[in-house]
Amino acid sequence: METPAKENLLEVKGLSLAFGPKDKPLFAVENLDLSLGAGEILGVVGESGCGKTLSALAVIGLLPPGCRIEAGSIRFLGQELSGLRGDGMRGLRGREIAMIFQEPATALNPVQTIGAQIVEPLLLHTAMTMKEARAEALSIMTKVGFAGVERLYGVYPHQLSGGMRQRAMIAMAIACKPRLIIADEPTTALDATIQAQILELLVRINRDYGMAILLISHDLGVVGGLCGRVAVMYAGSVVEEASTTELFRDPVHPYTKGLIASRPTKESKGRPLYSIPGAVPRLGHKPSGCPFMPRCGSAVPSCALERPDSLEVGPGHEARCPPEAEKRRRVDE
Numbered sequence: 109m110e111t112p113a114k115e116n117l118l119e120v121k122g123l124s125l126a127f128g129p130k131d132k133p134l135f136a137v138e139n140l141d142l143s144l145g146a147g148e149i150l151g152v153v154g155e156s157g158c159g160k161t162l163s164a165l166a167v168i169g170l171l172p173p174g175c176r177i178e179a180g181s182i183r184f185l186g187q188e189l190s191g192l193r194g195d196g197m198r199g200l201r202g203r204e205i206a207m208i209f210q211e212p213a214t215a216l217n218p219v220q221t222i223g224a225q226i227v228e229p230l231l232l233h234t235a236m237t238m239k240e241a242r243a244e245a246l247s248i249m250t251k252v253g254f255a256g257v258e259r260l261y262g263v264y265p266h267q268l269s270g271g272m273r274q275r276a277m278i279a280m281a282i283a284c285k286p287r288l289i290i291a292d293e294p295t296t297a298l299d300a301t302i303q304a305q306i307l308e309l310l311v312r313i314n315r316d317y318g319m320a321i322l323l324i325s326h327d328l329g330v331v332g333g334l335c336g337r338v339a340v341m342y343a344g345s346v347v348e349e350a351s352t353t354e355l356f357r358d359p360v361h362p363y364t365k366g367l368i369a370s371r372p373t374k375e376s377k378g379r380p381l382y383s384i385p386g387a388v389p390r391l392g393h394k395p396s397g398c399p400f401m402p403r404c405g406s407a408v409p410s411c412a413l414e415r416p417d418s419l420e421v422g423p424g425h426e427a428r429c430p431p432e433a434e435k436r437r438r439v440d441e
């Protein structure tokens with residue numbers, strides 16, 4: 109496949125994912141837009157239940173039973189994925205798009221050795237012989253930080269620590285050098301030192317192989333340190349997107365401001381952290397206007413009327429908060 113212009117590696121437009129009956133859909137993701145350039149690292153942040161994982165699963169064609177694509181498109185390298193089924197998606201998964209899950213224990217096969225699991229995608233998607241695939245697997249294992257790879261090739265997942273299991277899963281994901289890696293909370297289950305090592309590994313992979321990474325996290329701190337651009341998700345939609353520098357310097361959406369204010373910083377040490385009042389609406393309980401309105405300190409009556417549009421508030425900076433965008437416009441004039 110030929111690589112098209114930079115901005116076109118992944119383009120998600122107007123994606124809505126729903127559960128429930130066709131005539132009464134319950135939207136878990138609604139009108140989601142995301143785009144990712146070749147070799148870019150895009151961060152997706154938001155609290156639990158915002159639709160981060162479902163969006164990722166839609167891209168890789170692994171939506172859970174009962175969840176369907178209700179509207180929108182997912183284009184990868186210019187090819188529409190939303191209608192792809194079976195073989196079409198299986199051909200891309202692992203070869204062009206791979207996913208790293210939060211909990212490696214659930215994604216690794218407990219009765220297969222680590223080596224065999226890294227070899228598998230190579231045998232499936234490349235013309236390598238078993239001997240070549242084994243040599244490649246050993247080289248990838250070294251790349252992701254295994255020492256003594258010959259021995260570790262033959263161990264089972266339960267014989268490894270959580271951090272090493274996560275490295276094994278990363279090795280499986282990068283085996284075929286996919287163009288896109290989706291990392292869904294890849295370090296949440298790990299302690300802080302190991303977290304930093306795994307994140308550093310992802311950055312190295314991005315740098316050395318040029319693989320684009322969609323890094324999903326509820327932790328703005330994790331994302332801020334690694335990603336050039338950040339999309340903030342709330343209740344199934346992207347409510348703000350900007351370069352990381354711009355997002356931290358000049359957040360527009362009250363939800364983004366709340367997330368930034370609730371981050372632990374040096375100054376906040378020892379003091380209770382701010383937390384955004386209220387909770388993410390449960391599936392089927394989204395208010396009809398702006399879904400953030402019940403938790404928002406800056407809401408105005410019009411926020412209750414309709415779903416807010418995403419508006420440009422600066423170069424490469426969009427926010428789904430018309431009142432805040434309007435305030436900016438007035439200040440700029």
Ligand SMILES: Nc1ncnc2c1ncn2[C@@H]1O[C@H](COP(=O)(O)OP(=O)(O)OP(=O)(O)O)[C@@H](O)[C@H]1O
Pocket residue numbers: 127136154155156157158159160161162163172173174326389390391
């Ligand atoms: N299999 C499922 N059946 C029913 N509802 C689901 C299912 N999976 C997700 N949901 C609902 O869809 C919404 C989005 O879930 P999703 O797992 O994508 O959130 P998330 O942002 O990844 O959260 P977290 O940070 O906890 O991983 C939530 O309201 C969730 O309860």
Ligand SMILES: [Mg+2]
Pocket residue numbers: 160161162292
């Ligand atoms: Mg999730």
